[in-house]
Amino acid sequence: MNITRTATALTVTALVAGLAGCAGGSDSPSAALTTIEFGLPTNMGANNSPMAVAEAMGYFEDEGLAVDIVVTGDSTSIVQGIDSGSLDIGSTPPEPIWQAMTKGSDLELVYNYIRKQTGSLAVLEDSPIESLDDFEGASIGQYSLGTSNMFLSEGILASAGLEPDVDFSHLAVGTGAAALQALTSEQVDALSLWDTEYAAFEAQGTPLRYFTTDEVASLFSTTYFTSTAYAEENPEAIEGFGRAMAKATLFTATNPEAALRIMYEAYPDTLVAGNSIDDQLEVDLVALNRRIELLTAGDPQGTQSWGAYDEAALEAWTDFALGAGIIDSAVDSIAAAPNTFVTAYNDFDGDVVIADAENWSAE
Incomplete structure (x- = not known):
């Protein structure tokens, strides 16, 4: 996995090498893998540790994917990147998506990642x-x-x-x-x-x-989205990406310390200078455990609902956005989040992932 940090115009300013030496990963994507340009609004940290898990445990590669993370520093740039085609899948709470839709952007919400408001x-x-x-x-x-x-x-x-x-x-x-x-x-x-x-x-x-x-x-938070055209043309890539993230989220929820140690190894910039790993774990575990409560709200493993959107929640979001002045005209949020890929996201053996997490070792 490569991380590209960009300015709001998605101009590359730095390129960080990928996850060398991580289980299931490789120094450079194989030509046989499909590359996904993934927009992330914030730098890697405890809140994004499942992304590191998905790469290190080989979940992306198992799906035939190589994921390049483009860190934009804001959500608006991610919507612009999806609109322009410079990004394939993006991560943001829904507000800028609804705003873009009122201006004519043809977007589709494909994976409900953080299931409660952050x-x-x-x-x-x-x-x-x-x-x-x-x-x-x-x-x-x-x-x-x-x-x-x-x-x-x-x-x-x-x-x-x-x-x-x-x-x-x-x-x-x-x-x-x-x-x-x-x-x-x-x-x-x-x-x-x-x-x-x-x-x-x-x-x-x-x-x-x-x-x-x-x-x-009561609103859900960060969601993964793409253009309607990309969703229509690349269903297998979206299914694989979502399934890998479902596995990684389950792994993280099962063994959050392992997820953080994986992230520290893959992204040493997440370690605060002067802190020991044990000191940082003490703080990051508090943060990550709070996030896990939101990632797993409603028991997505038990209900087989990883990535799924609830229609009432979608309506509540757009009602709030319209009433609060975030958008100035209504959008059809239910049509924009059709849950097309949910069955595929949940098509994996959770017991295997749980066992991987419980048995993980840094050795």
Whole structure:
């Protein structure tokens, strides 16, 4: 697996070598493998560790796939990449997808990855902000100014009648230590990030308070999507990609420590300078375990529903997006997420994957 980090125009700025020495992987994709250009809005970290598992355990290669990760830094660029054909499959929460659809983009949601909502607004425990109304005049820290979490936070605050750039503002603060420093130094009043980031902050001793709405809390989060044309022309690639990610998610849920150690080996940049692996595991396991609760909500292994979208959840998403002003016209979310590939995603022996995870060793 290669990672390409890009600017918003998808211009390559660096290329990181793939997963050398990992089980089932290879230094360069075989000519016999189908390459998928996969758009990821954030850098590799505990929240994305199943991707590393899918490569290291050979799940992608078993499906005849070689996956190149293109890190864009924001979600909007991924939608643009899918539209232009420079990306094959993308990862983002739904907000920018709905927005693009209202402007004529022909997109299809193909795999429901994070089955519950990850995003919310967070403040320090002793913050004077006690309600959504108190966000008037606030500066909110975002990973970037093209992130889907910015749209989500605007939707949350719209429920209190607050408008962006009128009643509150956004500031790009990144993630990790930089985002936490922006909050604790009062550069921003709140953060609009996601579950694993917040869990890591709290694990390191910074208690937070959270703000969302019942409607937002019920929504699914990150989804995999593509163009309708790509889905029609490459069904086997999508089926294989989704099945590999279902296996990797089950592996991660079974043995999260193994998933993290696999990620550290494959992506040494995920290790914080000066931290021992044991110290980082202590923090990352808290974050990853919180994410696993959302990845496995509704027991997808037991119900054989990896990747599946619920129609009520799709309707709830577009109702929220329309009511919050994220989109200015309705979209047919049910037609855009037809669950075409769900049976194929679930066509694997879960007991084998569980055994692989339980028996995994770094030796």
